[in-house]
Amino acid sequence: MRKPQPNSLLREPLLYRLRAFVAKPANLLLVFFLFVLAVLSLLPMVTMLSNMFTIHMGIEKRQYRMSTGDWTYVHFQKLFEGGDWSRVNFWEPLKNSLIVATGAGILGILIGGSIAWFITRSDLKCKKFISGVFVFPYMMPAWTLALFWTNMFQNSKVGGGNVGMIESIFGVCMPEWFVYGLFPMIVVIGLHYSPFAYLLIGGILKNMDATLEESATILKANRWTIIRRVTIPIVMPAILSTFLLIFSSGFSSYTVPVFLGSAVKTFTLPTKMRALIQAGYEGQGYIIAFISILFGCVILGINQWFTGKRKSFTTVTGKSGQVSLVKLRKANWPITIALIVFTCFVAVMPLISFALESIIRQPGNYSFSNMTLHFWIGTEASAYETGMIAGILLNPTMWEGVGRQVLLALLVALIVGTSGMLIGYSCVRRRGSRLSRSVESMAFFPYLMPAMAFGTIYLAVATSENFRWMYGTFGLLILVSVIKFLPFASRSGVNSMLQIAPEIEEAATIFGVPWHKRMIRILFPIQKSSILSGYLLPVISVMREVALFTLLVPKPRYLLTTMLFSFNETGYAQYGSAVTLLIILIIMIINWVTNKLTGASFDKGIGG
Amino acid sequence: MKRFLSLLLALMMVLSLVPSAMGESVEDALAAAAKMTNEELYEKAKEEMSAGAQLNFYSTTSFAEKAANNFMAAYPELKLVYAEIDDVETYNILTKTIGSGVKDSADMALTQNGPDLKTYLLDEGLAHVYFPEAMKDVVAADAQDPAIVTYINSLLIYHNGNGSANVTNIWQLTEEEWKDKVFFKNPTNETVNINFLIMLTSPEWNAKLEEAYASRYGKAWEKGEFDSCALEFIDGFLANVNYTYTSASKMAAGIASGAPGNMGLFVFSKLRKVDEADRGNLTILQFENKVEGFSGFMYPIYATVFKDTECPYTCALFINYLLSEEGFAGNKSWNSSQGYYSPNKSILKPEDLEDEPYEYWLDCLVFEDMEYIDEKFIEVYEFIATRVG
Known part of the structure; x- marks a missing residue:
């Protein structure tokens, strides 16, 4: 019998393993995406990293007396050296960004998750309407919601003293912290992304095998215990994913903090990043961008650790034919009405507000005599001197x-x-x-x-x-x-x-x-x-x-x-x-x- | 032979249309263009167009589009493509696109923020200046290099619902009474605003501020916490300003419809965005009384031609046009609005506008000096940025 050569011994298992690897489509897909993403996703990252360590033309070149493209770590020194520059451009905005991102993440999950549960797991009334309109805020750019917030709550005692709808209708002036600053930023970003939480968590809840909850019920677990011990663990990957997405979006949000924070001089990292890049301090601007990525990575790490720890989140092992809805009984209509009011406020009111704003000539004046359709269907002759040759539909x-x-x-x-x-x-x-x-x-x-x-x-x-x-x-x-x-x-x-x-x-x-x-x-x-x-x-x-x-x-x-x-x-x-x-x-x-x-x-x- | 001659002729024509191919750089072409008449330039420009060029230009002012349309009506064989560019991103985009060979990149631009124009485009050799010889007598020397096509002013304007603001000295705006009532775009986001603040530290404006200080407080300014009177003013002013409005148009409309007594320092021309019914709520401080110190600031819009343009003669003709009465005061052009002033002294503002000629503003507005700001930017930016919050 011929003795196998050492090389072929080594080669055969390798070939065998390679063949086995290639035989699984999942492996091929992973290799393909690894290559594509490495090029397209890491390319901007590498570019950004190099920008953090190089001198750019303009201010940096002159200030540090170096040539464009020279390698340096002076941007780090400057941004973290302490003193007013660091405080104003980094530490204070970082604190604000963390508050906004965390607050928005929690708020978004609370609102979106709760509504998802009511829609998918309860016998709530008017589900179609609530779920239909609740996603509207996610369809709008976040900063338009910020504009809506100021349109609603601005009043004669804050900002420029412009009267908003609430003061106009009810004569109520909301305090400054409610209109401008961290609170409205959290609310606006949280509301904007809460449909996202609703979509992700709702999807899981809807697919969840009802027998899991039913088993718990048979075992005499109360409703709260079922939610805590069965429902939440099942939707935990979606909750963490949602938190990660909202946190990252909130952390890197630029326009919402500009519209809602500027009046009270509350700035976040993205606003400082843009200001620094614009002023020519590109290196420091990119360091800030990198830091927001780092925070995202930490959340991503936690997410991965969690999903890795739990070996399986399998909830579909064959579709359950049963749909077991929690009966809300006497609380049904009150909860339904509360949710309708809430969804109308966050979803329908902005639309009404935008519709009104699009047909009035003079801001803040909602009388019929001040209304016009020129901005929609005005022709060149009748349209205003506004940079457009006609209303938008024409x-x-x-x-x-x-x-x-x-x-x-x-x-x-x-x-x-x-x-x-x-x-x-x-x-x-x-x-x-x-x-x-x-x-x-x-x-x-x-x-x-x-x-x-x-x-x-x-x-x-x-x-x-x-x-x-x-x-x-x-x-x-x-x-x-x-x-x-x-x-x-x-x-x-x-x-x-x-x-x-x-x-x-x-x-x-x-x-x-x-x-x-x-x-x-x-x-x-x-x-x-x-x-x-x-x-x-x-x-x-x-x-x-x-x-x-x-x-x-x-x-x-x-x-x-x-x-x-x-x-x-x-x-x-x-x-x-x-x-x-x-x-x-x-x-x-x-x-x-x-x-x-x-x-x-x-x-x-x-x-x- | 005939075939050879026609080929040679065609070759010569093609080469004559491409300045760089003939060894004529854009800079040389612009130097030659400066000496030509408009008719000669038009001929050259037509040749550039027939070689497939079109003039792509960026501008931070929307009136430029109207000027471009008027230009094409006056010179029907030329094609201009206008693109509005965000002031904030202007130099970011231009430094990356000029000379990069990307398709349809800009041939020239009308931009604000002189110091960045100098730092990023002129000093780096990405843009060239052009000014026609024929205009040298009617335009002041400091508006020729680079060519200024219009000046724009930002003025102190207030809501007169409570009667007169009674501001006669600029130091009043640093006092407690004006806390959060002075509206100003965040200078770290608005380049012309930071340039204005930096200009205040110049010897000339520092002296004027010292004078106003002495007049207001009855004593000479003394060095203490701040190295200069201007820095103390900036510190007090920024402590009082309110950044609620993120655009000049919103500021104009917001102050007009907002709380009486609020003051804004914003672009004068934006009054056209204020609804007619609210217009009467606004008073231009300078027109009410003279202010010790200043009552606003003035900044230029510069025209420069980029190093990789294929149509330098068309660019030159367009700049000539913008400097002329036909271009500046044509149908719906700059001169029809308040707050735009031609450097061409022969062009006067229409009498029916509530405005004053350029010369009127010389004493009461802080003018942007590209060289000074460029020199002091690093030193003063940090001072300002740490006070914005």
Whole structure:
């Protein structure tokens, strides 16, 4: 018998392992995404890191008497040296950002999670209405909610003394801390992202096998114990994911703190980052961006530690035919009315406010004699001297912006949704492996980077020698959107796949069902609406994103949202309000069409 | 032979259209353009257009779009593509796009914030200055290098619902009475505002502030906590200012419809954004009484041409146009609004506007000096930024 050579002994297990590795589609997907994400997701990170240690042209070059591009750590010295500069530009804003991000995260989960529970697990009345309108705030750009907040609560005793709706109607003047500062920032960001908590947590709750709770009931556990010991642990991954998303968004929010904090001189890290970059202290600005990423990483680490600790969150082991709803009994109508009032205030009132603001000539005057439709359908002859040649519905520039934004949202959703589902599948199937952890983290990474810093970095990339063909193109907008919004879809994908027991797919594998059929015929139908959230969330995100696109569009009125920001910046409040309404309307149409075609929609608590 | 000659002729024509290809840099082309008449420039510009060029230009002022439309009506064979650019992002975008070879990047721009223009574009060789010889007599020398196409002023304007503000000395705005009642855009976000504050530290304005101080408090200013009178003023002023409004337009409309007695320091031309019914609520402090110290500030909009433009002659002709009466005072152009002033002394403001000519503002407004701000920016920025909060 021929003795095996030492080399072949070594080679055969290696080949065998390689073959076994390649045989699993999840592995191939992970390798593919690892490569793509390493290039696209880490590229901005590397660029940002190098910016923290280099001298830029302008002020830095002159102040430190060095050449552009020289390596240095002076930016760290300056930002952390102590004294007023550090306090004002870093420590105070850091404290404010942490308060806002944490507060908004908790508030968002409390509100969104509670409503998700009522909608999915109770016999609450008017569910369709409540769930339908509750998602509106998420469709609006966060800063439009901040504008709504000031429109409502500003009063003659704070800020510029402009009378808001509450004072106008009820004669009540809210205190300054309520109108401006950290409190309204937390509320606005929390409210804005609470539908997100509702979508993610609601999806899990809706899919949850009712027998789990029923078993607890049989064992005489009371309602609170069931929520605490059964429901919350099951939705914990979604809660942590949601907290991570809201925290990171709140931490990197720029426009909300500008609108609600400036009046009381309350600044956050992103506002300081922009001010420093604008003043030419780019190195320090990027350090701040890096620090906000670090905080996000800590939360991400906690999230991963938690989901890693609990080996399984499987809740779907075959669909439960039973839906057991908690009976609210006498509390049903009071809770329903309270929720209707609440959702109307946070969701419908802003729309009414924007509608009114879009038809009044003189701010604060809501009389009929002050109303006009010129900002909607005015012609050149009758429109105001406002920089537009007609009302927005008659303006070709506006319709071009609408077309581009919708096309961008749909294309991005297609790419991001599919990628998110595949990442979710592969990460869950190979859960615990280094490869899976790397891909999951990298897919999430861009979310932690402030949109403004992301835009600046991609501007630099797109104008560099090898990539200049990208600058000003629609393709660049698709690329940055795909990278920036992949985290939504990948989290959604991971969360939904975590719920599906591997045995279901294994059974199909034993019967020789090929991978693509397993995906299309088994996994996708089981978690259809949860997976669809991975497609729909990027639509909303793209439809309302501003900061990411500001630097990358060829002109400010290229997209609908950049046009909106331009209107608000230049004081065309009526046009701004009209465009905001239009954005919400478009998102609602997309939502409605999706609902008609697939049965899934935001208001059904995507994921279920 | 005939074929050869026609080929040669075509080649010569093509080469003559591309200055850089002939060894004529953009800088050389602009130098040549400065000596040409508008008719000659138009011919050259038409050649640039027929070679496939179009003039892409950025501007921070929306009136430039109207000027561009008027320009194209006057010179129908030329094509200008206007893009509004956010003041905050102007130099960030320009430094990355000029010379990068990206498609349809700007050929020229009308930008504010002179010190950044100098630091980021002129000193780095990314932009060139251009000024026509023919205009040298009608435009002051300090508005030629780089060319200033318009001045814009920001004025102290208040809500007169409580009667007169009785502000006759600028130091009053640093006193307790005005705490949170002076509205001003955050200077760390608004470059022209920080430039104005830096200008106050110049010897000239420091002296004027000392004079106003002595007049207000009956004693000469003395060095103590602050190294200069201007720094003490900035400290007191920033302690009182309110940053509620994030744009000049919102500030104008907000003060007009807000609490009586509030004062704003914002762009004069934004009064056009205030509804007619509220316009009467606003009083321009300078028109009510002379203010010891100053009653606002003035900053220029500069025109520069970028080093990689393919149409330097079109750019030159457009700048000529902006400096001319036809360009500046044409249909719906700058001159039709309050608060815009041409450096061309022959262009007067329309008499029916509540405004004054450029010369009127020389004594009462703080003018931006690019060189001084550039020199002092690092020193004073830190002082201001730590007081903004």
